[in-house]
Amino acid sequence: MTITIKVNGAARSVDADPDTPLLYVLTNDLELKGPRFGCGLAQCGSCSVLADGVEIRSCQTPISDVGQRAITTLEGLPALYAQQRKLPKAPDLHPLQQAFIDEQALHCGYCYNGQTIKGAELLSRTTSPTEAQIRDHMNGHLCRCGTYPRIMKSIQAAAAKMSKEG
Amino acid sequence: MDDAMLPPDRAADGAATLSRRGLLKGGGAMIVGFALGAPTGALAQAARGAKAGPPDHQAVDTWLAIHADNTATVYTGKCELGQGNQTGLLQVAAEELDMGMHQVSTIRLDTNITPDQQATSSSSSIHRGAPALRAAAARARMELLARAGVHLGVQPGSLEVRDGVVSVRGENGFRKVTYGQLLGDKPFNVKYDGTAPVKAPSDYRLVGHRPARVDIPDKVAGKYTLVQHHRVPGMLHGRVVLPRGQRGFGVGAKPVSVDEASIAHIKGAKVIRKGDFVGVVAEREWDAVKAAAALKVVWRQGEPLGDHNSVHARLRKDKTVDTVIANVGDPLGMMQKAAFVRGSSYQCPYQSHAPFAPNCALADPTGEQLVIKSPTQDVYSSRKQVAEVLGLPEQKVRIQFFEGSGTFGRSCYEDATQAAAIMATETGKPVRVQFMRWDELGWDNYGPAHAAEVRAGVNAEGDIVAYEYDGWQHGWTVTSTVSDSARTKAGVERANGSGSITVNPISTGSMYKIANRRVTSHGAPMVNYLRGAALRSPLDLSFAFASEQTIDELAVAVKMDPVAFRRRNIGDERWLGVLDAAVKAADWKPKVMGSQAESGDVVRGRGVALGTHHVSYGAAVAEIEVNRKTGVIVTKKLYGAMDCGLTVNPALVENQMVGQMIQSVSRVLKEEVTFDDNGVTSLDWSTYQVLRFAEHPEVTPVVVQRINEPSTGAGEEVMGATAAAIANAFFDATGVRMRQFPMTPERVLKALEGQQRT
Numbered sequence: 001m002t003i004t005i006k007v008n009g010a011a012r013s014v015d016a017d018p019d020t021p022l023l024y025v026l027t028n029d030l031e032l033k034g035p036r037f038g039c040g041l042a043q044c045g046s047c048s049v050l051a052d053g054v055e056i057r058s059c060q061t062p063i064s065d066v067g068q069r070a071i072t073t074l075e076g077l078p079a080l081y082a083q084q085r086k087l088p089k090a091p092d093l094h095p096l097q098q099a100f101i102d103e104q105a106l107h108c109g110y111c112y113n114g115q116t117i118k119g120a121e122l123l124s125r126t127t128s129p130t131e132a133q134i135r136d137h138m139n140g141h142l143c144r145c146g147t148y149p150r151i152m153k154s155i156q157a158a159a160a161k162m163s164k165e166g
Numbered sequence: 167m168d169d170a171m172l173p174p175d176r177a178a179d180g181a182a183t184l185s186r187r188g189l190l191k192g193g194g195a196m197i198v199g200f201a202l203g204a205p206t207g208a209l210a211q212a213a214r215g216a217k218a219g220p221p222d223h224q225a226v227d228t229w230l231a232i233h234a235d236n237t238a239t240v241y242t243g244k245c246e247l248g249q250g251n252q253t254g255l256l257q258v259a260a261e262e263l264d265m266g267m268h269q270v271s272t273i274r275l276d277t278n279i280t281p282d283q284q285a286t287s288s289s290s291s292i293h294r295g296a297p298a299l300r301a302a303a304a305r306a307r308m309e310l311l312a313r314a315g316v317h318l319g320v321q322p323g324s325l326e327v328r329d330g331v332v333s334v335r336g337e338n339g340f341r342k343v344t345y346g347q348l349l350g351d352k353p354f355n356v357k358y359d360g361t362a363p364v365k366a367p368s369d370y371r372l373v374g375h376r377p378a379r380v381d382i383p384d385k386v387a388g389k390y391t392l393v394q395h396h397r398v399p400g401m402l403h404g405r406v407v408l409p410r411g412q413r414g415f416g417v418g419a420k421p422v423s424v425d426e427a428s429i430a431h432i433k434g435a436k437v438i439r440k441g442d443f444v445g446v447v448a449e450r451e452w453d454a455v456k457a458a459a460a461l462k463v464v465w466r467q468g469e470p471l472g473d474h475n476s477v478h479a480r481l482r483k484d485k486t487v488d489t490v491i492a493n494v495g496d497p498l499g500m501m502q503k504a505a506f507v508r509g510s511s512y513q514c515p516y517q518s519h520a521p522f523a524p525n526c527a528l529a530d531p532t533g534e535q536l537v538i539k540s541p542t543q544d545v546y547s548s549r550k551q552v553a554e555v556l557g558l559p560e561q562k563v564r565i566q567f568f569e570g571s572g573t574f575g576r577s578c579y580e581d582a583t584q585a586a587a588i589m590a591t592e593t594g595k596p597v598r599v600q601f602m603r604w605d606e607l608g609w610d611n612y613g614p615a616h617a618a619e620v621r622a623g624v625n626a627e628g629d630i631v632a633y634e635y636d637g638w639q640h641g642w643t644v645t646s647t648v649s650d651s652a653r654t655k656a657g658v659e660r661a662n663g664s665g666s667i668t669v670n671p672i673s674t675g676s677m678y679k680i681a682n683r684r685v686t687s688h689g690a691p692m693v694n695y696l697r698g699a700a701l702r703s704p705l706d707l708s709f710a711f712a713s714e715q716t717i718d719e720l721a722v723a724v725k726m727d728p729v730a731f732r733r734r735n736i737g738d739e740r741w742l743g744v745l746d747a748a749v750k751a752a753d754w755k756p757k758v759m760g761s762q763a764e765s766g767d768v769v770r771g772r773g774v775a776l777g778t779h780h781v782s783y784g785a786a787v788a789e790i791e792v793n794r795k796t797g798v799i800v801t802k803k804l805y806g807a808m809d810c811g812l813t814v815n816p817a818l819v820e821n822q823m824v825g826q827m828i829q830s831v832s833r834v835l836k837e838e839v840t841f842d843d844n845g846v847t848s849l850d851w852s853t854y855q856v857l858r859f860a861e862h863p864e865v866t867p868v869v870v871q872r873i874n875e876p877s878t879g880a881g882e883e884v885m886g887a888t889a890a891a892i893a894n895a896f897f898d899a900t901g902v903r904m905r906q907f908p909m910t911p912e913r914v915l916k917a918l919e920g921q922q923r924t
Contacts, residue, residue, distance in 0.1 A: 017450075109386070148828060
């Protein structure tokens with residue numbers, strides 16, 4: 001059946017069974033590179049997207065459950081950031097993405113879709129998170145390469161930059 | 167890196183895109199040349215990728231191409247797996263060529279294009295991958311200078327190069343010519359033999375410095391093309407069908423019956439069989455996932471497997487092949503004369519590669535070659551194995567490497583590659599296969615379990631006088647589950663054999679001056695254990711966990727600080743260098759371990775240890791907290807030091823060290839493959855636990871740079887030291903030794919309970 005969902009600011013119609021997880025629609029029908037399959041069990045966070053600004057696991061979200069919620073993937077994150085911060089135009093990268101580059105944080109980077117989405121969710125709520133808040137907030141996102149310390153530093157650096165910019 | 171960030175003509179897909187370069191950039195001359203059939207640059211470039219490799223190892227053109235715009239493409243034989251090796255290899259090439267990092271790029275590995283440098287394993291990218299590239303680049307520079315000398319009318323010896331611009335020394339750039347002008351897209355047609363002069367380390371401008379990783383910006387932006395991202399028109403989605411969790415090695419996955427009608431209700435779903443291999447394909451991915459779950463298969467059961475708790479006792483009882491790995495002096499006799507002898511037995515688990523992305527591959531059978539995009543660590547070996555499974559000549563198979571996630575050794579990438587190849591061949595259509603989480607965790611080639619018996623003796627002055635290490639494990643497989651199934655082989659007869667992995671003598675006491683030392687490896691037959699293969703820092707965590715705790719016990723016996731004790735016994739300045747660097751970073755305060763045990767529910771401890779893999783030198787200090795009520799260990803801080811000779815890029819090595827040390831925490835505290843008689847039961851992230859974000863320590867990596875020593879590996883050499891430092895810190899905190907890892911809360915509580923009883 002044809003289902004219309006709102007992804008990165010545009011209405012997209014796809015022909016899919018209603019029980020199809022959102023992840024497969026994003027990766028196969030819309031050919032997005034951000035969300036990706038990690039476990040299919042909502043245990044790891046590699047498939048994360050934002051739904052009305054709230055992080056969800058697209059591997060366990062049937063397409064029929066998306067409804068009117070606005071889906072933002074990694075690709076749409078800079079534009080969402082501009083909207084949230086009332087900037088005249090979207091930057092190339094979300095400040096957290098820039099911080100990941102500055103900290104040379106990642107190894108393979110497979111989990112960084114989820115790390116970025118989840119970290120950006122936190123930064124949309126507070127630009128002065130404590131270390132304990134960051135640890136708690138990010139705890140559902142696994143990194144097999146062991147880059148957690150640099151994700152921590154990157155979130156702190158992005159937060160500092162965002163709070164300086166107001 | 168993503169195709170989009172490369173100039174279009176440098177994309178991995180040879181002919182079509184390269185000939186476009188001729189049209190777009192080469193201009194009329196090249197098209198005329200093409201028409202006349204003369205060997206022009208465009209033709210030479212287009213020829214790359216047209217036929218099956220490997221190209222001639224000694225030809226400079228195999229490694230480098232200089233383009234008209236004064237840039238260079240570097241062809242390496244080592245895969246980017248997230249370790250940043252492409253950046254390091256580019257530094258090496260750019261250094262010898264005297265080009266800038268902005269002028270050089272690599273392409274992905276491809277069996278039609280890139281050289282065969284064997285597997286990207288054992289931390290070999292720089293260690294064994296760079297020397298050939300360095301020699302080829304030095305020869306290339308020599309050739310370019312010879313041509314520049316002719317062009318400028320001077321002797322090559324009077325020339326200097328900066329950023330690919332050759333000029334006459336002392337003329338301030340009055341006479342100059344670029345590499346691009348000298349060679350632009352034409353082949354070198356020269357071979358290297360290692361005699362072209364290479365730079366002295368003291369002249370390095372790029373090597374030893376910290377250029378940023380070339381792959382990170384696109385990875386962060388979501389623009390990097392992973393193997394998982396590929397889609398081609400008319401493609402089917404495939405899934406393998408395997409029992410949930412492997413049984414013993416040799417049982418394999420043998421279907422007794424397959425009920426194809428059980429997926430008849432799923433649109434377009436079809437069963438694919440070859441020998442014992444079972445898979446499903448469908449047009450839509452979700453249908454393939456559902457079909458794989460719904461397909462009713464009765465599997466052959468085979469022997470009961472036993473369980474993960476009894477495997478160590480079984481290893482020690484098994485009929486083993488015994489190899490004496492090191493044997494000097496008279497350890498048994500000297501043990502009797504020692505002032506103190508300490509020893510114990512140790513149990514170490516099976517652990518999984520557990521790549522964060524389940525392996526995935528896309529095979530396209532519609533051209534002259536079967537083209538497979540694969541996340542393999544060795545493109546040429548994968549090509550050979552696929553050819554064997556399908557009964558094709560190797561030249562009919564083309565493997566193109568695309569990164570998946572960190573794989574840390576032989577995870578199921580060969581299985582995914584072969585499964586895609588089988589399904590594409592059977593359907594005649596491109597097929598993309600992705601493993602499910604339970605396939606990957608249940609059918610991994612696990613890092614083998616290990617049992618150890620260690621004894622060591624010390625004299626009253628604090629010299630280690632005798633050391634004995636006995637280790638038990640089974641060997642590694644060389645085949646994959648899918649190839650065994652498709653060829654209806656049990657795999658056992660092709661296994662590497664009982665002795666394929668032996669106790670590593672480097673990790674078992676070799677860092678100390680011990681005049682009487684024996685290390686013995688007991689190799690168990692592989693039948694009806696789990697599939698085994700190299701997992702990052704193969705068994706080094708186990709060796710270090712057992713050996714370095716024993717060393718620590720000797721220090722306690724003679725009431726010495728463990729750092730002072732190690733310094734006294736270390737026989738090599740490079741081991742001393744890493745130990746000193748780690749304890750300096752940690753601001754180590756000398757003490758006898760366990761002598762200042764805290765009271766209360768949460769107690770703190772510090773530990774130190776040494777370790778490596780086969781090369782390089784690693785040391786670590788760990789600070790931990792132990793909750794005596796819950797049994798939970800929290801690693802608070804880690805300090806690590808590594809000496810890998812000439813460190814091409816200290817930033818890359820520091821990043822690798824952080825990852826290694828975190829992964830080591832995960833492995834020593836949490837990771838364990840569990841199984842019962844019916845097979846492996848740790849099939850997802852709740853049953854196979856890895857370290858979580860909230861649990862991670864702060865990590866301080868220190869690189870001990872030695873620019874005049876050859877580069878050695880840096881991807882796994884501080885893991886053993888980290889694991890052992892945590893174990894030693896546990897004793898410091900509690901006064902109790904842990905003889906088994908992972909050090910889970912249950913095991914900790916049990917160990918502490920034993921202490922209270924005594």
